[in-house]
Amino acid sequence: xxIDYSKEDIIVSGRLxxxxxxxxxxxPLETKVDKKFLIALSVSVTALMIGAISLGFSLLYGTGLWxxxxxxxxxxxxxxFVFWVGIGHAGTLISAILxxxxxxxxxxxxxxxxxxxxxxxxxxxxxxxxHTGRPWLAGYLFPYPNQHSLWVNFTSPxxxxxxxxxxxxxxSFVFWYVGxxxxxxxxxxxxxxxxxxxxxxxxxxxxxxxxxNWQHYEKAYMLLAGFATPLVxxxxxxxxxxxxxxxxxxxxxxxxxxxxxxGAIFSGFAMVVTVLIFVRKIFDLEHLITIDHLEKMNKIILxxxxxxxxxxxxEFFIAWYSGNQTESFVFVNRAFGPYAWAYWIMVSCNVIFPxxxxxxxxxxxxxxxxxxxxxxxxxxxxxxxxxxxxxxxxDFLPSSWGYYRPTLYDFGILLGSFGLFFTLVILFTKxxxxxxxxxxxxxxxxxxxxxxxxx
Amino acid sequence: MERNNKLFAxxxxxxxxxxxxxxxxxxxxxxxxxxDVHTPYPVHGMDTAMKLKPSNLGFVTLxxxxxxxxxxxxxxxxxxxxDYPMNIGGKPLFxxxxxxxxxxxxxxxxxxxxxxxxxxxFFFKFPSNSHPVHDTNFMKAVSMDxxxxxxxxxxxxxxxxxxxxxxxxxxxxxxxxxxxxVKEAYPVFDKKFIGLQISIALVVAGLTYVTLNKAVxxxxxxxxxxxxxxxxxxxxxxxxxxxxxxxxxxxxxxRGFMPYEYSELTTQPEKPLTNPFAPSKAFLELGKKKYExxxxxxxxxxxxxxxxxxxxxxxxxxxxSEKVRTWKDGNIYHVIVxxxxxxxxxAVQLNxxxxxAITSYIRVLQRAxxxxxxxxxxxxxxxxxxxxx
Numbered sequence: 119x120x121i122d123y124s125k126e127d128i129i130v131s132g133r134l135x136x137x138x139x140x141x142x143x144x145x146p147l148e149t150k151v152d153k154k155f156l157i158a159l160s161v162s163v164t165a166l167m168i169g170a171i172s173l174g175f176s177l178l179y180g181t182g183l184w185x186x187x188x189x190x191x192x193x194x195x196x197x198x199f200v201f202w203v204g205i206g207h208a209g210t211l212i213s214a215i216l217x218x219x220x221x222x223x224x225x226x227x228x229x230x231x232x233x234x235x236x237x238x239x240x241x242x243x244x245x246x247x248x249h250t251g252r253p254w255l256a257g258y259l260f261p262y263p264n265q266h267s268l269w270v271n272f273t274s275p276x277x278x279x280x281x282x283x284x285x286x287x288x289x290s291f292v293f294w295y296v297g298x299x300x301x302x303x304x305x306x307x308x309x310x311x312x313x314x315x316x317x318x319x320x321x322x323x324x325x326x327x328x329x330x331n332w333q334h335y336e337k338a339y340m341l342l343a344g345f346a347t348p349l350v351x352x353x354x355x356x357x358x359x360x361x362x363x364x365x366x367x368x369x370x371x372x373x374x375x376x377x378x379x380x381g382a383i384f385s386g387f388a389m390v391v392t393v394l395i396f397v398r399k400i401f402d403l404e405h406l407i408t409i410d411h412l413e414k415m416n417k418i419i420l421x422x423x424x425x426x427x428x429x430x431x432x433e434f435f436i437a438w439y440s441g442n443q444t445e446s447f448v449f450v451n452r453a454f455g456p457y458a459w460a461y462w463i464m465v466s467c468n469v470i471f472p473x474x475x476x477x478x479x480x481x482x483x484x485x486x487x488x489x490x491x492x493x494x495x496x497x498x499x500x501x502x503x504x505x506x507x508x509x510x511x512x513d514f515l516p517s518s519w520g521y522y523r524p525t526l527y528d529f530g531i532l533l534g535s536f537g538l539f540f541t542l543v544i545l546f547t548k549x550x551x552x553x554x555x556x557x558x559x560x561x562x563x564x565x566x567x568x569x570x571x572x573x
Numbered sequence: 574m575e576r577n578n579k580l581f582a583x584x585x586x587x588x589x590x591x592x593x594x595x596x597x598x599x600x601x602x603x604x605x606x607x608x609d610v611h612t613p614y615p616v617h618g619m620d621t622a623m624k625l626k627p628s629n630l631g632f633v634t635l636x637x638x639x640x641x642x643x644x645x646x647x648x649x650x651x652x653x654x655x656d657y658p659m660n661i662g663g664k665p666l667f668x669x670x671x672x673x674x675x676x677x678x679x680x681x682x683x684x685x686x687x688x689x690x691x692x693x694x695f696f697f698k699f700p701s702n703s704h705p706v707h708d709t710n711f712m713k714a715v716s717m718d719x720x721x722x723x724x725x726x727x728x729x730x731x732x733x734x735x736x737x738x739x740x741x742x743x744x745x746x747x748x749x750x751x752x753x754x755v756k757e758a759y760p761v762f763d764k765k766f767i768g769l770q771i772s773i774a775l776v777v778a779g780l781t782y783v784t785l786n787k788a789v790x791x792x793x794x795x796x797x798x799x800x801x802x803x804x805x806x807x808x809x810x811x812x813x814x815x816x817x818x819x820x821x822x823x824x825x826x827x828r829g830f831m832p833y834e835y836s837e838l839t840t841q842p843e844k845p846l847t848n849p850f851a852p853s854k855a856f857l858e859l860g861k862k863k864y865e866x867x868x869x870x871x872x873x874x875x876x877x878x879x880x881x882x883x884x885x886x887x888x889x890x891x892x893x894s895e896k897v898r899t900w901k902d903g904n905i906y907h908v909i910v911x912x913x914x915x916x917x918x919x920a921v922q923l924n925x926x927x928x929x930a931i932t933s934y935i936r937v938l939q940r941a942x943x944x945x946x947x948x949x950x951x952x953x954x955x956x957x958x959x960x961x962x
Binding site for chain 1: 589590591593594598609610611612613614617618619620623625628630631634648649652653656657659661664670671672673676677678679681682684685686689692693697699700701702703704706707711713715716717718759838897949
């Protein structure tokens with residue numbers, strides 16, 4: 119097995135010409151929907167409807183329909199919120215951090231990952247709002263001028279969260295749209311007169327591929343990437359502050375911010391791989407989203423999975439080393455208490471299964487990676503479950519210990535969140551180019567001038 | 574797009590990135606300034622080839638980013654320290670480390686939005702869907718996989734024949750002359766268009782009104798509004814008298830109620846009551862407080878009848894008149910309980926002790942206003958003894 123690491127891998131395999139690349143990406147937008155698409159859409163819309171009905175009942179009769187109760191007040195809604203925000207982290211990581219690191223292979227997957235970020239944050243945003251039980255009062259979360267001098271508490275992690283998640287959504291969306299402008303222009307120039315051309319025209323804003331624009335555009339892209347990078351790290355840090363700033367044993371630890379960020383990237387990459395496996399197959403994008411790209415993502419999954427595993431171990435170590443009785447009780451209770459089943463699902467899915475990625479053959483095998491990333495998705499959901507529920511269900515006062523059981527409505531809303539996410543993803547694949555046309559053209563073979571001479 | 578015969582630019586297409594780089598640098602070297610290069614993706618090295626100045630966009634980002642930092646800090650400081658300071662867990666009001674997350678987020682938000690909006694509007698002058706290059710074969714080609722150069726007619730060196738031969742000499746193909754489009758008129762104030770808008774607005778508003786108020790009336794989230802209880806002053810179908818409030822049983826006496834024997838009497842009683850309270854300091858303090866609450870709005874702070882109501886209302890009488898000063902305590906008490914002329918009764922607002930306390934306090938005011946030589950001596954003596962201590 120001899121791999122030459124001194125040369126950069128080719129990004130677009132199959133020696134496609136630039137025009138062929140464009141045709142390939144534009145094809146799903148220019149063909150009618152087929153049966154497969156409708157089946158996929160109906161499945162996800164069904165899940166969305168189940169969620170909508172569960173949520174509808176919850177709003178009509180109150181959040182008493184859920185399993186949340188003393189002592190576990192933060193249950194499924196917060197678990198799902200953290201899970202979905204975490205999923206959202208891969209997109210910005212791929213589009214911003216890998217951009218700054220000049221990882222050209224990101225060009226093939228950045229658009230899709232960014233879209234998934236936006237949809238995941240949209241899904242996540244629902245949960246804190248419905249968790250309050252009074253979603254129509256969500257406007258009070260923003261500091262608006264009013265006669266009561268009623269302001270938000272800027273020292274509260276919950277308000278940091280509002281700012282972090284809403285900024286993250288806005289910046290991701292803007293970043294995504296900026297990336298889409300040249301593609302809208304390309305689609306506009308491919309399309310014959312009609313309603314579609316008008317839509318592309320409006321969204322392309324009159325982009326004309328002028329280099330006088332490209333110059334500022336690249337600068338802006340760089341600046342946005344520079345801002346998105348600390349932003350993406352701040353968002354899950356702040357989400358972890360929701361837990362870490364409280365004095366709950368099992369939450370009140372300084373390892374939380376890096377641990378949450380690593381976990382978010384871990385789960386986000388797993389979700390991106392899960393979806394891309396299907397997308398590249400269904401839309402014949404195997405030359406643009408190559409097995410090499412998937413392999414690279416699997417390596418990141420392996421690396422972040424081990425970081426998460428390290429955090430699990432370190433939490434236990436500190437619980438023992440600190441000599442804090444309550445803290446060590448919480449961790450022993452986590453691993454061997456009533457929620458031991460959830461804890462061991464988490465550990466096996468997040469730490470043990472990704473270890474198969476050490477083997478190159480497994481890392482490059484589609485069925486194997488599919489199984490592993492599904493395990494990672496499950497494992498990361500359980501991680502948030504374990505953190506939230508095991509810490510709350512047995513705290514300082516043994517008299518108020520309890521056992522949390524989710525209800526059917528909780529599961530319905532969880533299913534609905536997947537329905538919402540996948541519905542948006544499926545509609546996206548038909549509505550917008552799933553690979554950035556301009557970015558992937560720029561990294562195709564012979565797309566850049568051969569550098570010799572003075573420029 | 575319909576076009577007129579005014580020339581915008583001459584364009585040429587090239588097939589490879591190497592060709593376009595050399596074409597761009599030669600065009601710039603020739604001295605053309607109003608030219609542009611169109612490529613389907615950013616081609617490396619083009620900035621130097623076209624002799625472009627570095628982008629200034631970073632200054633927009635810096636400026637707005639810093640103002641975001643400042644604004645967020647000021648907002649957090651002002652709301653939490655000035656407008657409504659609130660003690661949260663004994664933490665300092667100006668808890669800077671706890672403001673950092675919000676400051677950071679606002680910085681990023683403002684910098685990002687300013688960069689993008691600034692770039693699109695001020696740097697690119699977007700939206701520009703009516704730019705002449707749109708809907709040309711040139712645009713279609715550079716949108717896909719060709720690389721193009723245009724030399725605009727506004728360039729000082731521009732000459733149609735020269736530009737064409739220059740582009741040919743560079744090896745450009747598909748040389749195309751791009752003309753300005755005919756300005757399209759959008760008759761926004763067309764009568765039919767305005768009429769349509771008004772009728773749509775009316776129909777939508779009407780249908781909304783009928784649907785929400787007449788056809789179905791849905792009150793969202795009404796759990797607390799509709800309850801199984803009787804409201805105060807509401808009618809009842811349960812009780813035979815139709816009221817939801819119940820009258821007390823006959824002969825019921827309110828707690829702490831003491832009947833006043835002259836309550837029916839409109840003139841001063843023959844034998845007024847005597848003050849049962851000794852004038853202690855606390856008692857006079859109570860009288861002062863109640864006097865200032867209930868009496869001073871008309872009679873003035875010192876009983877001179879010089880309140881703000883003077884000249885706006887029948888003048889409230891002075892409490893230092895000969896009549897009031899010669900009254901017994903019980904006469905003042907009687908006026909407080911029953912009222913007099915336009916003064917209403919204060920029996921509801923004041924209990925027995927408070928009425929007597931006010932009476933005693935009025936005596937204090939009267940004595941202070943009409944003090945004798947002895948009083949002054951007494952006070953002076955007391956002041957001296959206080960100083961001596």
